[in-house]
Amino acid sequence: xxxxxxxxxxxxxxxxxxxxxxxxxxxxxxxxxxxxxxxxxxxxxxxxxxxxxxxxxxxxxxxxxxxxxxxxxxxxxxxxxxxxxxxxxxxxxxxxxxxxxxxxxxxxxxxxxxxxxxxxxxxxxxxxxxxxxxxxxxxxxxxxxxxxxxxxxxxxxxx
Numbered sequence: 552x553x554x555x556x557x558x559x560x561x562x563x564x565x566x567x568x569x570x571x572x573x574x575x576x577x578x579x580x581x582x583x584x585x586x587x588x589x590x591x592x593x594x595x596x597x598x599x600x601x602x603x604x605x606x607x608x609x610x611x612x613x614x615x616x617x618x619x620x621x622x623x624x625x626x627x628x629x630x631x632x633x634x635x636x637x638x639x640x641x642x643x644x645x646x647x648x649x650x651x652x653x654x655x656x657x658x659x660x661x662x663x664x665x666x667x668x669x670x671x672x673x674x675x676x677x678x679x680x681x682x683x684x685x686x687x688x689x690x691x692x693x694x695x696x697x698x699x700x701x702x703x704x705x706x707x708x709x710x
Contacts, residue, residue: 560596561589561658561673563610565665570614570639573666581651585665587673594658596676601655605679606662610646611672612639646671649679 565585567573587608589597600606617640623629624636633641650662660676 557611557674559590559611559672559674560593560676561587563587563608563665563667563669563671563673565667565669565671567665567668570668573668581664583665584653584661584663585650585667587650587660587662587676589658589660589673589676591658597655597658597660600652600660600676600678603652603678605649606652606660607677607679607684608648608650608662608667608673609675609677610648610667611674612641612644612646613670613672614668615639615641615644618642618644645674649684 563585564587565573565583618633619640620633621630622633622636622638622640624631624638637646639646646667648664648666650664653661653663655661
């Protein structure tokens with residue numbers, strides 16, 4: 552299989568300079584504000600985005616190195632396969648976060664619910680459409696009954 556190369560279309564700015572202490576799962580931390588800077592050469596692609604309340608941001612875990620196929624996540628004491636958790640330590644360090652789109656100013660998107668480290672490379676933006684993105688009978692596997700409260704990152708995924 553051939554190698555795939557991706558080029559960032561922008562950068563995500565947040566108040567979090569280090570991996571430790573950032574929110575885990577931005578949707579649980581809507582008070583966590585940031586901006587998404589889309590590079591000027593891609594700004595035409597933002598046309599009509601302001602009508603959406605939420606957007607999906609796809610990005611690179613640029614501070615992550617290496618991976619383990621089994622890891623212990625924040626919400627459990629047992630190991631799980633990397634593809635059943637949201638760890639940044641993955642074979643392809645790609646992250647996705649749905650953030651609230653507060654406003655659009657030229658090529659800058661003001662957002663809430665960020666859980667990324669400052670200067671995170673942005674790969675793509677997609678509008679969040681609940682009817683498309685939230686299946687009616689979705690199951691959440693080992694997470695059932697474990698999502699309580701707000702969590703912050705520790706050094707678990709640092710090297």
